[in-house]
Amino acid sequence: MHQSFLVRFSIVLAILLLPHLASxxxxxxxxxxxxxxxxxxxxxxxxxxxxxxxxxxxxxxxxxxxxxxxxxxxxxxxxxxxxxxxxxxxxxxxxxxxxxxxxxxxxxxxxxxxxxxRGLSPISEQHARKKGATDESIQAVKNMEKFKVRPEELDQFLEEGKLGEYSQ
Amino acid sequence: MRNNNLKISQFSFFCLGVFGLLVWANPSYSFNLDGFLKEVEKSSRPQPQPKKEELDIKTQESPPQTQQSSGNDGIIGLGQSLGIFDKKTSNILKQSVNTLQALQPIAYKEEKAIGGRLAVEVFSRYGGAYDDPELLRYVTLVGQAVADVSSRPDIDYHFAILNTEHPNAFATPGGYVFVSIGLLRMIENEAQLAGVLAHEVAHISQKHALQTLERSRSLQGVSSLTLAVMDKNPGMLDKLIDEVSNVLFTKGLDKNLEFEADKYGREFAYRMGYYPGGLQNFISKLGKSTEGGKSIFMSTHPSAGERYSLLKNSGSRYQKASLYPVLKKRLQSALKRPIEP
CATH class of the missing domain: 2.30.30.40 (SH3 Domains)
Structure with a gap:
């Protein structure tokens, strides 16, 4: 009785778990x-x-x-x-x-x-100007948006620092 | 006796079966770092405050809320007619549904427009841009590295150095991150810089300012904040920018959001392979310095002691990463400091 229960239970468990383990x-x-x-x-x-x-x-x-x-x-x-x-x-x-x-x-x-x-939204720029923001501050945001690093440059930076996918 | 043993065995197998089913149902939980952080997020995120029911502004830009609303009213009304809810409960439910539908999540285009406007404000208030393209390139490389392993790597992040000696760091929605030259001068190694930048990236990736904004009184009655709505309601935009500026530059975000940004910031720096204690070491240094008192990074945040303790007490999973690099020489070289051994 005991052994029969164990066998049946193991089969049910295996049926439930196997498809998942395989996927x-x-x-x-x-x-x-x-x-x-x-x-x-x-x-x-x-x-x-x-x-x-x-x-x-x-x-x-x-x-x-x-x-x-x-x-x-x-x-x-x-x-x-x-x-x-x-x-x-x-x-x-x-x-x-x-x-x-x-x-x-x-x-x-x-x-x-x-x-x-891309770029500072016209609504944001108009609002900033209306509130007295200087050309310099507006241009600073535009420069910030334009400033990019190339993916190869970032990759080299990570490799040199042994970071990210280059970390050990 | 034999019967008892059999019962115990059956019970043990039943428990094993339940355990097996649980494993089957969610086998990869232990590998799900995002899930882990979401759990942190759930526990630390403050619940949104209910909004006032009165609608101040009706716009043509609203999505078809009426239909949704009537649908929900219909279900609630049906519940009332079937005797499931009384009239009072139905009204409360209807009000709750309307409150929840008060504002659609703000989309990226609008988020970036608000963030861009606030970025102008950052330059206006905090000394403008510091002119050193080489140093900016270095800051951008560190910032982009941690942003790439954040929970929101798919937007453009923009980095800038502010020309102020006060040690400050900011983030505005949509991907704008700022550090002051004063803060950079206090930083001891690249792992600390990565921690600070990752803290700011976390504010953006977790949309902390947007959450605050979505609860703003200025947006009561607005169901969808589009660029057209902003354009047509300059008064509302004024209030909105004033309110978020006040939070970001004076009052500070909710304390729990700052703690959350610390935890996520450390996680992002760790994922990138930096020594994960960089942020907590810098917070400790800033807290002890006289310069720290002049810092918005400190005055708008919970105390350095609280932040340090929270990071320290929640850092057991990073113990194995204690030997990760801090890259002191690379930072010294970028800041043109004499290279220390």
């Missing part, structure tokens, strides 16, 4: 141009760039890198470029489609973020 976790890319690399190292070859909102299947975890598959390719991504949180909505626009063809989901609200909004 990979789904994570999402947080920012466009996230690198998919050949190995769990920032110095390895870049297989492609993933776009924001791309869903990836995590196959393995190794330190600060996750091995993922997306759009038929498998590679490694720095883990903090990924999130478990699924993007809301699903109304992604054309320019965010993944170069690798992964599943796309992103919110319409956030699709307006990043590169599509």
């Amino acid at each position: 990979a976790e789904t994570w999402y890319v947080k920012k466009s141009a996230t690198k998919l690399q050949a190995e769990a190292s920032a110095r390895s070859d870049v297989l492609g760039k993933l776009q924001k909102g791309t869903s990836v299947k995590v196959k393995k975890k190794s330190g600060k890198f996750f091995q993922v598959s997306a759009g038929g390719k498998t590679g490694w991504v720095f883990r903090f470029k990924l999130t478990k949180k699924a993007p809301a909505g699903g109304q992604g626009d054309g320019d965010v489609l993944s170069a690798l063809g992964g599943d796309q989901k992103m919110s319409a609200r956030e699709s307006a973020s990043g590169s599509s909004i």
Whole structure:
């Protein structure tokens, strides 16, 4: 009686757990141009760039890198470029489609973020002028918005400091 | 006796089964840092204050609230007609629904317009821009690095150095981050700078000023704050900017939001591979210095002692990161200080 219960219970538990153990976790890319690399190292070859909102299947975890598959390719991504949180909505626009063809989901609200909004809004500038802000202060904000660092420059900075994906 | 043993065994297997199901239901919880931080957020975030019911401004820009409202009224009305709610309860529920629908979350375009306007205010009030493109490049690289591993890396972040000797740091909505040259002169290493910048990035990524703004009395009756609404209601925009300026530059954000920005700031610096104690060390240094008394970064924030203690007491998960780099020489080189050993 006891043994029979144990066997039955183990079978039920195995049925419940096995499909899950076999399936990979789904994570999402947080920012466009996230690198998919050949190995769990920032110095390895870049297989492609993933776009924001791309869903990836995590196959393995190794330190600060996750091995993922997306759009038929498998590679490694720095883990903090990924999130478990699924993007809301699903109304992604054309320019965010993944170069690798992964599943796309992103919110319409956030699709307006990043590169599509440039410069100090005319309403902000008019209001600042009305309130007596100087040309110098307004120009300072415009200069601040124009000042950029190139991705390669940031990459080199991280490598030199052994930071981010280059950290040990 | 045998029966008892059997019962105990069955109970043990039942417990094992329940545990198995729990693991099955949420297998990756322990890896979910965002989830962990959300839990922190839930516990520390103040609850929004209820808004006044009276609507001051009606605009044509409002989304179809009426339909939603009538839908909810309908359900509540149905509950009333079925005897589930009495009239008084129905009215309270209807009022609650209307309050919750009072303002749609502010979208990024509008957030950036408000943040840009406040950024002009920062330059006007705090000495203008400090002219050193090389140093600005360094600050931007550190700031962008921590922003890239934040919970909101997908917007543009802009960094500036303010020409004031008072040690200050600010963030305005939409991605504008400021540090004063006075603060940079006090910083001892790059990990401390990363901590300060990550604290400011956290205010933006967690939309702290926006939360305050969404509860603003100036926005009562506005269901959707669009650029067109701002354009058509200059009086409202005046009040809004005055109110947020007062919070950011004089009164300070809610204490719990500052603690939250400290925790997130440390987390972002840690994710980037910096020594995670940088922020708490700088807070301690600023708290002890006479310059700290002149700092908006201090006067609009909870006391340095409170912030230091909170970070110290909640930092057990960062113990393994105590050997992460602080990059002292790189900061000294960027600030053209003599390189200390």
